[in-house]
Each structure stands twice: as structure tokens, then as C-alpha cells.
């Protein structure tokens with residue numbers, strides 16, 4: 012049984028934009044998938060539909076055999092960590108508390124009101140911080156860290172959750188190349204060593220080639236390529252973006268960068 | 274057509290270069306309204322100017338030697354006033370946080386509950402502290418307790434409104450970051466919304482405390498405790514040697530609080 016399965020998922024936003032068009036796709040446990048595609052292709056929407064941040068207009072999403080419905084959001088999200096382009100940490104809380112937030116899905120709200128966590132929660136948070144190399148920053152406020160460090164806190168928060176899947180929406184788009192590789196190495200390591208599946212949106216061809224087991228290319232809400240990254244040559248990659256230029260008449264800022272690589 | 278004339282010609286930053294029409298109309302309307310309605314409340318500018326000498330002679334009464342024997346009692350009364358302000362504000366916090374969560378659009382359990390809460394808060398704010406103090410004096414008797422309750426009550430009306438506004442402008446990113454990890458409603462509020470709203474909470478709190486200190490110093494007027502009672506009595510008895518000390522004491526305390534809160538704000542935010 013696949014870890015995530017989307018069946019005929021269509022997403023039409025309130026403003027009438029169709030972001031996903033009858034998309035059917037499975038994601039296996041423990042796999043590293045990179046989603047590429049021009050701006051507005053529906054990459055973020057795809058990720059956000061998997062953990063219920065967006066509700067599909069039609070179709071079904073299953074995670075670990077369980078349908079993603081409004082009622083079960085908490086238990087579904089408990090299995091899914093999410094890493095964001097802008098980190099989405101709580102800036103005014105310290106790093107430890109941000110990482111502990113990954114345990115919230117497993118804790119009753121009455122304890123959370125008093126900001127109480129169990130010893131095992133602290134151990135998990137400590138291990139997660141150790142993994143991303145930020146134990147010494149545990150008691151600093153999140154907004155005092157650099158971008159790269161903040162994203163590593165974001166990853167620690169996701170690890171702390173002990174999820175089956177991590178969704179990463181452009182996790183390196185706000186980072187310098189050095190931090191970007193660090194973050195991608197972490198995600199790849201988690202995937203390989205802990206068997207946690209990763210689905211990441213990326214705009215960089217070099218990173219995609221280096222880390223992805225599988226690449227899914229989206230354009231205008233449809234899958235236009237799905238396969239091993241090895242089978243993908245530069246021409247294919249170019250086509251994914253070029254065809255968009257023809258239909259939409261505009262290019263994403265990253266697209267030029269990607270094409271320059273290609 | 275020379276550049277000299279160009280630099281001497283002034284324009285407003287609008288398409289036509291003329292002053293923006295709508296704000297100008299409003300401004301004119303307000304000025305006209307004020308000019309027309311001033312006589313209704315007997316604001317007569319000639320009268321105002323003519324009274325200036327009288328005001329001067331009133332102020333000259335304050336040029337007396339202070340009544341130092343009054344100092345210990347003044348100290349006690351001021352302490353009572355400060356306590357009233359602090360207790361009233363503290364009691365209001367307990368009620369304002371939950372009410373703010375009910376009123377704020379992004380945390381309210383239901384739109385209707387949000388509206389209802391907002392209406393109740395507006396109703397509380399509609400009457401000033403002094404009016405509520407009269408009511409509470411009737412209910413619990415003379416003394417600071419009535420004052421504290423009146424202060425707390427009106428403060429809830431303001432504080433919950435300010436807190437709700439602070440919650441509404443909280444950055445969505447942090448909230449989504451917590452929610453995506455599987456946090457429930459209450460957890461999202463505790464871990465994303467309240468911490469992010471904290472600086473605004475503290476700003477509002479300090480402003481309200483400042484306001485309540487001044488409000489507390491007048492509640493004695495209706496027998497609800499604090500320095501206000503002495504203020505009225507001494508004014509009636511023309512005891513300017515004490516009045517001047519009271520005025521000075523209020524000034525010192527309000528200024529001190531202002532300094533303290535500035536420091537505190539810098540420390541926390």
C-alpha cells in the first residue's frame with residue numbers, strides 16, 4: 012500500500028483558479044520525490060492537499076490508508092512533518108519550544124495550555140536538535156538565528172514529530188547555496204536512514220538531480236513527467252519550463268536560473 | 274519654461290497636482306461643523322479669552338508653602354490609588370484574554386459569537402469609569418473595592434478589544450507552521466498566536482495601566498477610594514497647600530510609571 016495516494020484530485024480555488032486537474036498519483040514510503048514545474052503549476056497546492064491545509068474540490072487523498080478528512084486532520088498531520096520556504100517558526104519562542112511543537116499532535120491540549128511536555132518529548136527534541144547540529148542554540152530565540160539555522164530548526168521540528176512523511180515546500184529557496192546543500196543533505200539523510208518519505212518542491216535542477224529518486228513535473232495542474240531522475244536529460248527539463256513559457260507567456264524568476272544550469 | 278520656475282512650482286503628489294479632493298471635503302466639513310456647533314455648548318471664544326485673568330488668579334493660589342503634616346496621609350492615599358489601578362488592571366487581564374479570543378476573527382469559534390462579544394465589549398466601554406463606580410458604590414458600598422471593580426470592568430472593555438486586534442494581525446506563517454504539525458485549536462492559540470501577539474499585548478497593557486492610574490485618582494470623587502476623595506475635599510475647602518501636593522504626587526507617580534513602562538517594553542520586546 013502506498014504511503015500517500017491521490018485519486019482524481021482537483022483543486023479549484025475560490026477565485027476560480029484551477030490549481031490541480033484530476034491528479035492521480037501514489038507516493039511510496041521511504042522515497043525521495045522532487046516536484047518541479049514553473050510558478051503557478053500547482054506544486055504548493057499538491058503538497059498542501061496531502062496534509063489537509065487545502066481541501067480538494069474533488070477526488071480523494073489517503074495517507075497511510077486513512078482518508079484525509081476534516082475530522083481526522085490531527086491524526087493525519089501527526090504522521091506528516093512540514094518544512095516551509097519561509098521556515099514558519101514561532102519567532103518569539105525559543106528553539107527548543109519550536110522543536111517541541113512537533114510533539115503537539117501527540118499531546119492533549121490541556122497540557123499544552125501550561126506549555127508542559129513529557130521527559131520523552133524533551134529527549135526527542137534534543138535528539139532532533141542534535142541531528143541538525145543546533146543543540147547549542149536550544150535556548151536562543153528563533154528569530155536570533157540565521158536563515159540556514161532556522162530551516163534546520165524547521166527540519167528538527169519535523170523530525171521531532173517522528174512522521175512517516177515530510178513535505179518540504181521550496182525548503183531552500185530562501186537560503187544561500189551552502190545552507191541549501193546542508194538542508195538538502197539533512198532531508199536526504201532522514202529519508203535514507205529513518206525511512207521517512209520526503210516530497211519536496213524544488214526549482215534547482217542540480218539539487219533535483221542530486222537528491223531525487225523520483226521527479227514529478229507539473230504544469231498547469233497536470234503531471235507532465237513522472238519518472239526516475241536518471242532518465243531525465245536536460246532537454247526534458249528545458250521542455251518542462253519552456254512549454255510553460257509558451258502557454259503562460261511569463262516565466263518564474265527561478266526558471267531562468269534553472270535553464271542556465273541546464 | 275525655465276527650470277527655475279519649475280522648482281518654484283509646488284504640486285501635491287496626486288494625478289492632477291491638486292490637493293486630494295475627498296480628504297479636503299471632509300476637513301472642510303469638520304471645520305464648518307465645529308464652527309456651527311461651538312455656540313451650542315456655550316464655547317464662546319471671547320468669553321474664553323476674557324476668563325484668562327480669572328484662571329491666572331486661581332493658579333496663583335498654588336503659590337503657597339506645602340502642608341508637610343499632610344505628607345504621610347498623602348503617601349497612604351497614593352499607595353491606595355496605585356493599588357486600585359494595578360489590581361483593577363490585573364483582574365481585567367484574566368477576563369480579557371478569553372474574551373479577546375472569542376472576539377478576534379481568526380480565533381473566534383463562530384462569527385456570531387465574535388460579533389456578540391464585540392457588542393458586549395462596546396457596551397462596557399460606552400460609559401466611563403466614574404459612572405460604573407457610582408453603580409458599584411451602590412452595590413458594594415463606599416471604598417476602594419467599588420473603585421477596583423469599576424476599573425476592572427471598564428478595562429475589560431478596552432483590553433479585550435486591544436488584545437483581539439493584536440491577535441488578528443498575528444503572522445499567518447507561524448500559525449500555519451504550528452497547525453501543519455498537527456496541533457489542535459487550543460494548541461495553535463497557545464503556541465503560535467499568543468506568543469506572536471505578546472508585544473502588542475504588552476503595549477496595550479502598559480497604555481491601559483497608565484490610563485487606569487489617572488482614572489483611579491479621580492474615582493474618590495464618588496467615594497470609590499483613592500486620592501480623588503482628598504482632591505475634592507481640599508478643593509471644596511480651598512486648601513491649596515494640600516491640593517498642590519496632591520497634584521504634584523499624581524504627576525510624579527504617572528511620570529514614574531511612564532519611565533518604568535518604557536524600560537520594561539524595551540526589555541521584553
Ligand SMILES: Nc1ncnc2c1ncn2[C@@H]1O[C@H](COP(=O)(O)OP(=O)(O)OP(=O)(O)O)[C@@H](O)[C@H]1O
Nearest residue numbers: 024025026028030049050051052053054055056057
Ligand atoms: N489561496 C489561494 N487562493 C487563490 N488562488 C491560489 C491560492 N493559492 C494558489 N493559488 C493559485 O493556484 C495556482 C497554483 O499555485 P501554487 O502555489 O500551487 O503554485 P506553485 O507551483 O507552488 O508556484 P510557485 O513555484 O510560484 O510556488 C496559481 O495560479 C495560484 O495563483
Ligand SMILES: [Mg+2]
Nearest residue numbers: 054055056180
Ligand atoms: Mg509554491
